[in-house]
Amino acid sequence: MQLTDHQLIDFDKNGYLFFPGKFSPDEATLLKQEAEAVYAMDRKEVWRESSGVARTAFAAHRYNEGFRRLGAHPRLIEPVEQVLDGSVYMHQFKVNAKAAFDGDVWQWHQDYGTWKRDDEMPEPRAMNIAVFLDDVTAANGPLLFIPGSHKLGVVEAGHDLETTSYPLWTLGRDKVSELAERGGCVAPTGPAGSMLMFSSLLVHASPANISPFDRTIVYLSLCHVDNHIRAFNREEWIAHREFKAIEAMDDNCLMELIAERRQAAE
Template sequence: MELTDAQIAEFHQQGYLFLPGQFTREEIEPLRREADSIFAIDREEVWRETSGVARTAFAAHTYSEPFRRLGAHPRMVKPVMQILDGQVYMHQYKINAKAAFDGDVWQWHQDYGVWQRDDGMPEPRAMNIAVFLDEVTAANGPLLFIPKSHQRGVFEAGHDLSTTSYPLWTLDRETVTRLADEGGIEAPTGPPGSMIMFHGNLVHASPPNISPWHRTIVYLSLCEVNNHIRRFKRPEWIAHRDFTAIEPLADDCLLSLPKPETVSSWA
């Protein structure tokens, strides 16, 4: 898959690009089942809300074959290589869950702000690319973006250690209000298999999910190989230290997975 000139221009202008229906239901279903299995596992990579439901599963590509394949899928990796103009490695991999009724907020933040402060990433030559495993609606905790906010660089942030179960470098209300008044707020919604690419400096958040419908999104945080992190403060399963360039798999790699009864997380 290659982005068009118009898509690349839209990404640079808005800070994100939404591509509905990039993966078929046949490709997404095994991932959806596998995510449920992973969320049920008691292991350090699976973070939970204060209520006990799963919030995030880190590094799933290291212990799950379906998610390993997704992490090297050409429809995810090649567009990022286009934008960053180089080979990329996996800086972070997470499956973010927003359980029905109990999915908690992700505060307003910039991902590169976190990567710079916690991981010593030199430049914002890294970005997120996400795939919906469930339908994402206005009701079940969609991503919220402030368009064009990536053009303003890295903002000052405070280290929020108490709002949720996961610590995060977050922006203050005055900054978010000013940016939103200037650029508005958008919330891409769509069916399972939809994909979003967004700049590391784009200001974003997501509200709690108080609906009766789950919302799960997979995120690959990909970094240009020469821009690899210099600080190793966080666990390796949060900020990876293998800077090997990803070799994209075949486009049909998700269609040759084992049958559902044999798909399971690795030990």
């Protein structure tokens, strides 16, 4: 999958691109089933909210076949390679849950701020690309972006170790208000199977989900192979240390898995 010139211009201006329905309903259903199987596991990679429901599952591409294939899907790998101008490796893979009623907040932050401070990633030659596994609406904790905030480089942040179960370098209210006055605030919403791509410098957050509807999104954090991390302060399954370039699979790799499982069930 290659981005058009117009899409490249939009990405440079706003720091993100949104592709509603880029994955089919069948593909999204498969991945949601894979997420539920992963969340049911008793593994150190699966972090939970205080209520006990899953918050995020790290490195699921290493112990789940559907996510292994998604981690090398050309719809995700190729556009990032295009923007970063070269091969990429998996810096981080996570399946973020915002369970109905219990999904907690993700504070305002920049991903590269964490990758720079905690992992010593040299430059912001990395980004996130994500797939919605549920319909994402205004009601169930959508991602919030401040368009254009990626143009400002790394913004001053504090290390929040208390608000949620996951430590994060977060921005203060005054800075977020200042950025939003300049760039506004948007919340991309769409059906399961939609795809998001956003700069590692883009300031973003998501509110708690107090609706009765789940909101699950899987994220690939991809980094140029020459820009790999230099410090190993975090667990390897959070900040990966294998810097080998990802080789994209065939575009129909998820549909093939669906067919294999249907055949096995007959």
